[in-house]
Amino acid sequence: MGDLLLRVKDLYTHFYTFEGTVKALDGISLELKRAETLGLVGETGCGKSVTALSILGLIPCPPGKVEAAEIWFDGVDLLKLDKEEMRAIRGKKIAMIFQEPATALNPVFPVGEQTAEIIRIHKQVSKREGMQKAVEMFHLVGIPDPDRVSKKYPHELSGGMNQRVMIAAKLSSNPALLVADEPTTALDVTVQAQILQLMKGLVQRFRTAVIFITHDLGVVAEICDRVAVMYAGVIVESSKTRVLFENPRHPYTRSLLQAIPKLVERIDRLPVISGTVPSLINPPSGCRFHPRCSLADSPCKVEKPSPTSVEAEHWVSCFRYDQGD
Amino acid sequence: MRLIEVLIRRRSSLNSFRDTHAHQLRELRFILHQLRRSPLSLAGIGIILTLVCLAVFAPYIAPYPGDAFYDMHPDKKLLAPQKGHWLGTDDFGRDMLSRIVFGTRLSLMIGIYVTGLAVMVGVPLGAIAGLSGGRLDEVIMRVTDIFLSFPPLVLAMAISAALGPNLINAIIAISVTWWPWYTRIVRGQTLSLREQPFIEVARALAVSKRRIVFRHLIPNSLAPVTVQASLDVGYAILWTAALSFVGLGAKPPVAEWGLMIAIGRRYLPDSWWYATSPGLAIMITVLGFNLLGDGLRDVLDPRLRR
Amino acid sequence: MLVPVLLGVSVVMFFITHVVPSSPARLIGGPHATEETIRQIESELGLDRPLHLQYGIYIRKVLSGDFGISIHSRNPVIEDLKNYFPATFELTSLAMLITLIIGIPLGVFSATHKDRAADHATRLFSLSGVAMPLFWLGLLLQLLLSSYFKLLPVGGRIDPLVTLLHPIRHMSGLYLIDTLITGNWPAFKSAVLHIILPTTTLVYFLLATLTRMSRSSMLEILRQDYIRNAMADGLPEKTIFYRYALRNALIPTVTIAGLTYGLLLGGDFLVEIIYSWPGLGFYAVGSMASLDFPAIMGVTMLVAVIFVTVNLIVDILYAVLDPRIRYG
Numbered sequence: 001m002g003d004l005l006l007r008v009k010d011l012y013t014h015f016y017t018f019e020g021t022v023k024a025l026d027g028i029s030l031e032l033k034r035a036e037t038l039g040l041v042g043e044t045g046c047g048k049s050v051t052a053l054s055i056l057g058l059i060p061c062p063p064g065k066v067e068a069a070e071i072w073f074d075g076v077d078l079l080k081l082d083k084e085e086m087r088a089i090r091g092k093k094i095a096m097i098f099q100e101p102a103t104a105l106n107p108v109f110p111v112g113e114q115t116a117e118i119i120r121i122h123k124q125v126s127k128r129e130g131m132q133k134a135v136e137m138f139h140l141v142g143i144p145d146p147d148r149v150s151k152k153y154p155h156e157l158s159g160g161m162n163q164r165v166m167i168a169a170k171l172s173s174n175p176a177l178l179v180a181d182e183p184t185t186a187l188d189v190t191v192q193a194q195i196l197q198l199m200k201g202l203v204q205r206f207r208t209a210v211i212f213i214t215h216d217l218g219v220v221a222e223i224c225d226r227v228a229v230m231y232a233g234v235i236v237e238s239s240k241t242r243v244l245f246e247n248p249r250h251p252y253t254r255s256l257l258q259a260i261p262k263l264v265e266r267i268d269r270l271p272v273i274s275g276t277v278p279s280l281i282n283p284p285s286g287c288r289f290h291p292r293c294s295l296a297d298s299p300c301k302v303e304k305p306s307p308t309s310v311e312a313e314h315w316v317s318c319f320r321y322d323q324g325d
Numbered sequence: 326m327r328l329i330e331v332l333i334r335r336r337s338s339l340n341s342f343r344d345t346h347a348h349q350l351r352e353l354r355f356i357l358h359q360l361r362r363s364p365l366s367l368a369g370i371g372i373i374l375t376l377v378c379l380a381v382f383a384p385y386i387a388p389y390p391g392d393a394f395y396d397m398h399p400d401k402k403l404l405a406p407q408k409g410h411w412l413g414t415d416d417f418g419r420d421m422l423s424r425i426v427f428g429t430r431l432s433l434m435i436g437i438y439v440t441g442l443a444v445m446v447g448v449p450l451g452a453i454a455g456l457s458g459g460r461l462d463e464v465i466m467r468v469t470d471i472f473l474s475f476p477p478l479v480l481a482m483a484i485s486a487a488l489g490p491n492l493i494n495a496i497i498a499i500s501v502t503w504w505p506w507y508t509r510i511v512r513g514q515t516l517s518l519r520e521q522p523f524i525e526v527a528r529a530l531a532v533s534k535r536r537i538v539f540r541h542l543i544p545n546s547l548a549p550v551t552v553q554a555s556l557d558v559g560y561a562i563l564w565t566a567a568l569s570f571v572g573l574g575a576k577p578p579v580a581e582w583g584l585m586i587a588i589g590r591r592y593l594p595d596s597w598w599y600a601t602s603p604g605l606a607i608m609i610t611v612l613g614f615n616l617l618g619d620g621l622r623d624v625l626d627p628r629l630r631r
Numbered sequence: 632m633l634v635p636v637l638l639g640v641s642v643v644m645f646f647i648t649h650v651v652p653s654s655p656a657r658l659i660g661g662p663h664a665t666e667e668t669i670r671q672i673e674s675e676l677g678l679d680r681p682l683h684l685q686y687g688i689y690i691r692k693v694l695s696g697d698f699g700i701s702i703h704s705r706n707p708v709i710e711d712l713k714n715y716f717p718a719t720f721e722l723t724s725l726a727m728l729i730t731l732i733i734g735i736p737l738g739v740f741s742a743t744h745k746d747r748a749a750d751h752a753t754r755l756f757s758l759s760g761v762a763m764p765l766f767w768l769g770l771l772l773q774l775l776l777s778s779y780f781k782l783l784p785v786g787g788r789i790d791p792l793v794t795l796l797h798p799i800r801h802m803s804g805l806y807l808i809d810t811l812i813t814g815n816w817p818a819f820k821s822a823v824l825h826i827i828l829p830t831t832t833l834v835y836f837l838l839a840t841l842t843r844m845s846r847s848s849m850l851e852i853l854r855q856d857y858i859r860n861a862m863a864d865g866l867p868e869k870t871i872f873y874r875y876a877l878r879n880a881l882i883p884t885v886t887i888a889g890l891t892y893g894l895l896l897g898g899d900f901l902v903e904i905i906y907s908w909p910g911l912g913f914y915a916v917g918s919m920a921s922l923d924f925p926a927i928m929g930v931t932m933l934v935a936v937i938f939v940t941v942n943l944i945v946d947i948l949y950a951v952l953d954p955r956i957r958y959g
Contacts, residue, residue, distance in 0.1 A: 091865030
């Protein structure tokens with residue numbers, strides 16, 4: 001296990017609000033090797049982003065509270081670091097790309113200056129060198145005429161161009177881990193494909209590990225080595241990407257995959273998962289999926305299933321994963 | 326038996342009220358919860374409740390109720406604070422505490438009148454401007470521009486001076502300078518609401534214009550108006566006091582705080598209590614309304630919620 | 632924007648001052664004047680003509696630079712304005728400058744320490760500043776620092792005795808600057824001593840407004856995506872707060888500060904009255920008490936011009952601070 005980069009163990013993130021305690025994460029564990037791309041899949045509000053923000057220490061507290069057995073990253077437990085040490089890791093060793101490039105860039109500074117600022121802080125270089133490096137990075141992410149673009153403000157650039165700027169800024173310090181939170185969701189479909197290709201190429205080249213957060217299984221199939229499926233604050237299944245698509249074991253994963261329309265089959269109605277996403281204030285007892293699960297049995301309502309190994313590197317949190325084929 | 330029947334019916338009507346207004350009730354509970362969590366807002370509510378009590382029960386609370394009106398005691402002129410006259414006496418030997426207590430009554434009335442007049446003029450105009458758009462909107466907004474480009478007190482002072490300085494005219498004068506703020510708030514609110522999806526949906530469903538205005542636009546504009554009004558009651562009191570202070574408001578012997586400061590000023594620095602206590606009263610009152618307004622803003626502004 | 636606002640303002644004020652129950656002619660004539668004298672004064676002042684004609688005559692005169700003669704001071708109104716305005720300008724500008732220097736950092740500090748003791752203290756301070764009657768605060772300061780400790784003069788702009796011995800060469804009309812440039816130290820010292828109390832009073836009030844404003848706009852900005860993004864980039868808090876966030880938060884703050892400045896230039900009446908500061912507000916209150924219509928109209932017009940000009944400057948500043956507007 002020499003090339004392990006990140007190990008999260010029993011991560012619980014809760015928010016204390018007026019309505020009650022929102023148990024956004026309920027014991028998340030995951031591992032990531034160097035240069036590996038992990039897809040984090042699930043519906044909106046299942047805790048994908050909260051997982052990412054918890055790892056980066058960006059959960060505002062109060063109202064939030066992050067607890068875990070450990071968040072081990074490259075030899076250190078991130079939970080034990082103080083504010084300043086954590087800051088030194090953010091952006092330099094762990095970078096994060098947000099969903100909406102238009103609002104994630106500061107509207108009153110030119111994009112080149114913003115990128116140069118990050119480079120300057122993490123590499124301790126002069127303002128001019130920072131700017132030069134920023135322009136180089138812009139060139140690398142395929143921005144045409146990087147010199148000119150670097151002087152533009154975010155509102156003057158297209159969404160795809162802004163996301164390229166973001167990628168350039170984030171990869172400028174050559175981080176070991178890149179967390180990408182739905183980086184293509186806000187973009188046009190054609191632009192999405194370009195950005196995905198760009199990211200795929202760059203992370204291979206820089207040997208960057210990636211946690212790729214998305215609700216789009218197609219995207220996962222395209223760029224992820226491994227996948228973790230999340231449901232209501234829990235990881236229900238994780239495996240190599242190919243294995244998950246070929247041999248899904250958790251009922252939730254199966255219904256997710258069935259809900260993808262296929263070109264070759266003709267069906268009148270797409271299958272849907274009955275029921276609604278549960279409230280995280282008052283989550284269902286036992287397995288959080290049981291109210292919507294066709295296989296649910298009495299133990300499912302009482303006991304919380306723990307990850308079970310079905311085959312090599314394939315874990316599923318379900319009592320009845322071997323049923324209902 | 327009949328009684329039980331009535332009780333049951335009332336009970337069920339209460340339940341159905343609960344059901345149909347579940348959202349509003351939840352909202353109200355949320356507001357109360359938020360207010361309770363903020364010590365500053367609570368302090369504001371406490372101050373205002375105390376003032377209201379003082380105003381309502383002034384004749385029973387003030388030690389010498391007559392001193393708020395025409396009583397005079399030349400033998401007790403300008404006494405320093407002491408037993409029996411906790412805040413001292415004024416130049417006519419009147420008890421300061423009694424006058425300040427009665428001044429509360431006057432000030433709260435002033436605040437409510439000014440704000441009420443401004444709301445009654447400003448809110449409908451704002452709604453009309455925002456809804457109609459076009460020419461009418463343009464005219465209304467230009468007029469508010471003109472009123473707002475007077476320095477706040479100049480216009481009020483000119484009106485009060487022109488109408489003849491007294492308390493009623495001061496109230497009118499300040500209201501005249503105040504309504505444009507409400508027009509602006511309500512217009513802005515109406516404009517942004519018009520674009521909201523739920524209004525568009527209502528329109529697409531051919532909900533009548535009247536219903537849109539009364540069910541959606543007005544209730545949703547209420548929050549900022551409420552916040553502004555609760556702040557303004559305090560400011561209206563402050564401004565009326567200022568007008569009285571420069572001689573363009575209340576006239577003696579009215580127990581008005583600003584006027585008391587103006588007269589007390591003549592007896593500085595020896596009779597320091599004369600001018601200081603009414604000023605403190607103004608400050609506490611305005612502070613109370615400010616705290617409440619701020620608290621309400623935090624609660625009612627949905628962007629601040631988590 | 633300037634022309635319609637000026638026209639509107641002048642119509643409103645003209646209407647208010649001319650359709651009034653009390654007649655200025657009666658005031659000038661005194662209580663014992665006969666009907667005939669009053670009518671004569673009225674015709675001298677043109678008050679017997681129909682209102683719209685009076686207004687037309689007034690506007691025509693104003694356009695040729697004639698604001699009429701002040702009934703009260705018997706000087707041309709324009710001369711009076713020239714004499715009184717610099718005092719207001721000096722006081723207001725100094726107060727605004729100090730407020731900006733203290734208020735903005737204080738607001739940022741309060742916002743970044745939200746709901747902690749320092750934040751509560753700052754909020755309470757600024758609330759008290761808003762709630763405190765300005766004239767009362769002035770009286771208290773006078774009582775304490777002038778009457779009791781005898782540290783500072785009670786009022787006025789400068790000690791007349793000092794100006795007698797060391798006459799001021801009037802250049803800008805701003806005493807602090809004029810005396811400083813000419814090296815007139817005794818007069819400079821006197822001017823400084825006189826301006827301390829009115830400035831302090833005004834700053835206390837302004838600080839309350841501005842701190843609140845910059846606090847709330849900072850809080851708004853700190854919720855934005857790009858702040859979270861900057862945190863994820865590992866930028867130091869100081870950079871994030873004072874460069875990234877403040878630059879954005881300044882946009883609304885500058886607007887409010889500018890508008891307040893414009894309004895105050897029109898006369899910080901209460902402060903000027905308490906400290907007998909010979910500025911525009913002082914002049915205006917005097918003219919209102921004596922129903923000196925030409926003077927009131929003159930002040931009103933000047934104030935409207937200032938207000939519109941300051942608005943324009945704020946708009947330009949806005950564009951400098953916000954690139955989205957510059958190119959929009």
